[in-house]
Amino acid sequence: MNPLRRTFLKGSGAAGTLAVALAAGLLKPGQVLAAEWNKAAFEAHGIIDALKGIGGASAAESKDIAIKAPDIAENGAVVPVEVTSKIPGTEQIAIVVEKNDRPLIAVFNLLNGAEGFVSTRIKMSQTSSVKILVKAGGKMYTASKEVKVTIGGCGG
């Protein structure tokens, strides 16, 4: 493995790895590494640690976060989730699936005109609450929706 990536992957999360790589002389000044990857949060087991990893532990419930996802997902490998945040200044949207072994699914940082909207497809291991975390104006907000998952069959 490229030593740059090894340092990168060893890094414990958001802020440190670029600094570590620079200090270790592995990054030439001006060379841009890809964006960071919050390993600790993505590999956290259980919703509490996953939320802690993204600073979402005490997010306030918000009615301004709309979650569009099926009530019943027939294929847990491909569950469409669409999030619209009406909270002004939405700068980050995170998707967390409570009952997944590793609940943090994705974090979307939005800047320079990106709207508080994201749509994607996720894997769910079982029926679970899909929790959305929104960061706006430095504060964290949350909403959730229960999605039932049937593995194969006709959704019965």
Added chain:
Amino acid sequence: MADPMKMRVTLAGDIANVKVLMNHDMETGLRKDAKTGQVIPAHFIQNVTATLNGKAVMEAQWGTAISKNPFLEFKIKGAKAGDKVTVDWLDNKGDKNHIEDTIK
């Protein structure tokens, strides 16, 4: 070399709607090969970056639970015809992909 991505950008007023379809196995690292019984190593997109006219508009971090052949849709306010949209991804093995388009 990764398979090409597909992207469609539509403009409604000054809001660009961007839809992207990526080709990627998004292996969780938890599956076993049915024939060999060996665990298939994790191979998944970790970072996705989108720009409008060279300025970053979205920087996403993904885990293994984004579905295979990822679909992504997002919106950018303040866009107009002639603007350039790019989307890049980087996976945990260092593979990358890039797509760009000009808004019509």
